[in-house]
Amino acid sequence: MSPMSKAALTAVILVTASPVTATERPTTTNQSAFACSSWAAWREYGLASLSPRGARASKLCPIRLPSGTKVIVIDEEAGEGASEIRYRGKTWFVDNQRLD
16 A cells, blocks of 8 residues: 555544544433433334333343433434433433433
């Protein structure tokens, strides 16, 4: 690989990496929220919460984040009201209305 190619490749990597880290921001939960391991699991949990039985914790939505929990928002608009967050080194999906 020529020196020019290496420089161009480095520039592309830097340009594509910048927006990802720029959108991450620390925040806290303003209400308790279930954290789900995928967007699809978050969506199913949300639909189940509308049923008379209500939603329950499962292996796809195993933890409940209490109010005031510090998290890092990765993507505020992960789709249809979900936010992608990082909590204790793992990526989760939560209702974005439950974040400050």
